[in-house]
Amino acid sequence: MSAYQQQLSPAAPVAESGPADAAVRWPVLFLLASSILWLLAGSVLALIAAIKLHTPGFLADCEFLTYGRVHPAALNAFAYGWGVNAGLAVALWLMARLSRATLPGGGLLIVAGAFWNLGVKLGVLGILAGWSTSVPWLEMPHQVVPLLLVAYALAAAWVVGALRHGSSPRLYVSQWWLLVALFSFPWLWATAEAMLFFGPVRGTVQAIVAAWFAHGFLLLWFTPVALAIMYYLLPKLLGKPIRAYHLASFGFWAYVACAGWAGASRLLGAPVPAWTQAAGTVASLMLLAPLGVIAVNLFGTLFNGGMAALARSNVLRFVGMAALFFVLALLRYAMMSLGAGTAIQLSWFAAASDYVVLYGVFSFAVFGAVYYLMPRLVRRAWPYASLIHAHFVCSALGFILAGVALSLGGLKQAAELSRGVPFAEVTAHTMPALQLATVGGLILLVGHLVFAFHFVKLAFCPCVRARAAAAPVPAELLRTAPELEAAS
Amino acid sequence: MNRATVIFFGAFFALTLSWAGLLLSNVRSYGVLAPYFDDTENKAYPSQVPGLAARGAQVYADLGCAYCHTQQVRGGEPSADLARKWGGRESYGRDYIREERVLLGDLRVGPDLRNFGVRAPAAAELYLHLYSPTTVVPGSTMPAHRFLFATRQIAGQPSPFALDRAKVAVPAGSEVVPTERAQVLVAYLMGLHDGYDYPEEKQKNTPPKKAGEKKPETHTPEAPKK
Structure with missing residues (x-):
């Protein structure tokens, strides 16, 4: 530690790795470690589900691993285990750093995180044991939800507290997105749970509630966290401020105003009022305006900083991919909300669109953030740059393979379903796509294993620690660029 | 700090609007179908x-x-x-x-x-x-x-x-x-x-009487008048 402090330039007003990082070190490490365990669990469960789709005999006699349980278990492990844990960890670190806060009470955060993980564990086991509600994205038995909400509130309150007590006079665009994510998720979730399970609404209004939640979860939790990361890391890594920063505010507000409504487009053609479906279509199309602005911000910065940086920085590659997938995801939703969407909505294409947000946008951004923040948190460099590269290749290759297969297979499935092709033939024609998706899932799992191994090696392995203590802290960790954090 | 409050209330308002518009209105009209x-x-x-x-x-x-x-x-x-x-x-x-x-x-x-x-x-x-x-x-x-x-x-x-x-x-x-x-x-x-x-x-939603006949545009019934 002393070697690190000596190397700091005394002229630097805010160190790259400073007191704000120290305050959140253990909570962030705890949340990240649990999120990575969930990532592995989710990947394994998802792979089992993927295999079952084309080889139904696989593990067929285990009731708790039947497709209708293992698929939602994978989804929930991924969304609530990996997604919320990792999202909170990154939000915590970013918020503490951007607000320059050294708020006490990190122990409370670990308690909150422990309860969150306990709740998700109960929820996922509950799904496997047959307590699933079968409502997509809300399968966890509703009995565990109050526990989860309290745990989440504790953690989120700390993050907002960090903002209030921080010493930074400015509010950076990343913080706007974090605030929206932190606030929207419990709002959406508590409301949806109340309207579906605690006091169920009647008839197909339930489907509207479920669609509102599912889309909101994707567009108002996963995407904003990813955008916060992108808005922070792109200028950081490239040494350039955000391009057309003055537009970021418009992009933000327009996005927040439309995102809540867009969920209704998931019900195109379903037995719900036509005006509700139309509202979803309008919102999905209106989201293209903020999409354009945000894309100008992100890609303008990226091109301005020089594409050569992409070859240098592993973190930048992850974040750049996330930005690309963000554009793709909103374009897909907009396309699916149009007339032909009625057929596409019930195909693999629609499922793949959600995975683009969950994995392509969110997970890629978080991977980048973890590769960026971990060395600053533990004050050691990643032991093997080659493993970061291997993880990137696996994640990109596996996801693009599975995503393209499911998208093309889904379009074909939708066309054949609406043309009246005999059902057995439709099933047979989707098989190649589902088999390719399994291969993709396998590659993803390999990438996640590499990631987990590397994380453990950096965070907990004594030999890496000893080596790091002897060697000087890498210069990259000590770069100071406070002006970039307040690039407004 | 003021900005954060604006964002907080802005997000709250936006989400509440979508909730009221999509869910509450449907609960009040479509959700009371008898x-x-x-x-x-x-x-x-x-x-x-x-x-x-x-x-x-x-x-x-x-x-x-x-x-x-x-x-x-x-x-x-x-x-x-x-x-x-x-x-x-x-x-x-x-x-x-x-x-x-x-x-x-x-x-x-x-x-x-x-x-x-x-x-x-x-x-x-x-x-x-x-x-x-x-x-x-x-x-x-x-x-x-x-x-x-x-x-x-x-x-x-x-x-x-x-x-x-x-x-x-x-x-x-x-x-x-x-x-x-x-x-x-x-x-x-x-x-x-x-x-x-x-x-x-x-x-x-009159079903098609003969093949080739175009169906009306509405896919779903509207909420009943009360």
């Missing part, structure tokens, strides 16, 4: 879900059938649901008002089940389908639900529900019988049928 009482038949539709089927619906949910099977028949141009005989008409919101949990489904890996009761085979065949899908539908990717069945020694008379020995491998002297969960699930599946066409919805 059963329709047919005077000539002296009966209310949709009819009450029988107890056995209601328990079957819970099995349907806990096994996650809805991840592969939708329960919504769609009319309109790009849909072949009616041609596939998945229903005599498209589904209306009113069809679902008696259901405790509405599982429309959002992916069609398997066929739609909204009117499965109409085309359902005899219970024995349906049990066989659940036990070994490929025996009934070659090429089916539906998972086998053997865990819904018990293999037991035949004591005295064989069970009338036992699976056909010619079609499933059973050790000599044993039989494969559906458990209670399989029975309620089958009761639920065989009861799936939106048979009644409500005058109000029918008027707004």
Whole structure:
């Protein structure tokens, strides 16, 4: 530690790795470690589900691993285990750093995180044991939800507290997105749970509630966290401020105003009022305006900083991919909300669109953030740059393979379903796509294993620690660029 | 700090607006759809879900059938649901008002089940389908639900529900019988049928009379005037 402090330039007003990082070190490490365990669990469960789709005999006699349980278990492990844990960890670190806060009470955060993980564990086991509600994205038995909400509130309150007590006079665009994510998720979730399970609404209004939640979860939790990361890391890594920063505010507000409504487009053609479906279509199309602005911000910065940086920085590659997938995801939703969407909505294409947000946008951004923040948190460099590269290749290759297969297979499935092709033939024609998706899932799992191994090696392995203590802290960790954090 | 407050309230307002616009308004209008009482038949539709089927619906949910099977028949141009005989008409919101949990489904890996009761085979065949899908539908990717069945020694008379020995491998002297969960699930599946066409919805969604005739644009009924 002393070697690190000596190397700091005394002229630097805010160190790259400073007191704000120290305050959140253990909570962030705890949340990240649990999120990575969930990532592995989710990947394994998802792979089992993927295999079952084309080889139904696989593990067929285990009731708790039947497709209708293992698929939602994978989804929930991924969304609530990996997604919320990792999202909170990154939000915590970013918020503490951007607000320059050294708020006490990190122990409370670990308690909150422990309860969150306990709740998700109960929820996922509950799904496997047959307590699933079968409502997509809300399968966890509703009995565990109050526990989860309290745990989440504790953690989120700390993050907002960090903002209030921080010493930074400015509010950076990343913080706007974090605030929206932190606030929207419990709002959406508590409301949806109340309207579906605690006091169920009647008839197909339930489907509207479920669609509102599912889309909101994707567009108002996963995407904003990813955008916060992108808005922070792109200028950081490239040494350039955000391009057309003055537009970021418009992009933000327009996005927040439309995102809540867009969920209704998931019900195109379903037995719900036509005006509700139309509202979803309008919102999905209106989201293209903020999409354009945000894309100008992100890609303008990226091109301005020089594409050569992409070859240098592993973190930048992850974040750049996330930005690309963000554009793709909103374009897909907009396309699916149009007339032909009625057929596409019930195909693999629609499922793949959600995975683009969950994995392509969110997970890629978080991977980048973890590769960026971990060395600053533990004050050691990643032991093997080659493993970061291997993880990137696996994640990109596996996801693009599975995503393209499911998208093309889904379009074909939708066309054949609406043309009246005999059902057995439709099933047979989707098989190649589902088999390719399994291969993709396998590659993803390999990438996640590499990631987990590397994380453990950096965070907990004594030999890496000893080596790091002897060697000087890498210069990259000590770069100071406070002006970039307040690039407004 | 002021900015943060603005963002907080802005996000709150935006989300509340979408909640009020999409959910609250639908709860107030569409969510109060009442059963329709047919005077000539002296009966209310949709009819009450029988107890056995209601328990079957819970099995349907806990096994996650809805991840592969939708329960919504769609009319309109790009849909072949009616041609596939998945229903005599498209589904209306009113069809679902008696259901405790509405599982429309959002992916069609398997066929739609909204009117499965109409085309359902005899219970024995349906049990066989659940036990070994490929025996009934070659090429089916539906998972086998053997865990819904018990293999037991035949004591005295064989069970009338036992699976056909010619079609499933059973050790000599044993039989494969559906458990209670399989029975309620089958009761639920065989009861799936939106048979009644409500005058109000029918008027707004007239089915095509002859081939090639274009259907009206509206896919769904509007909320009833109060």
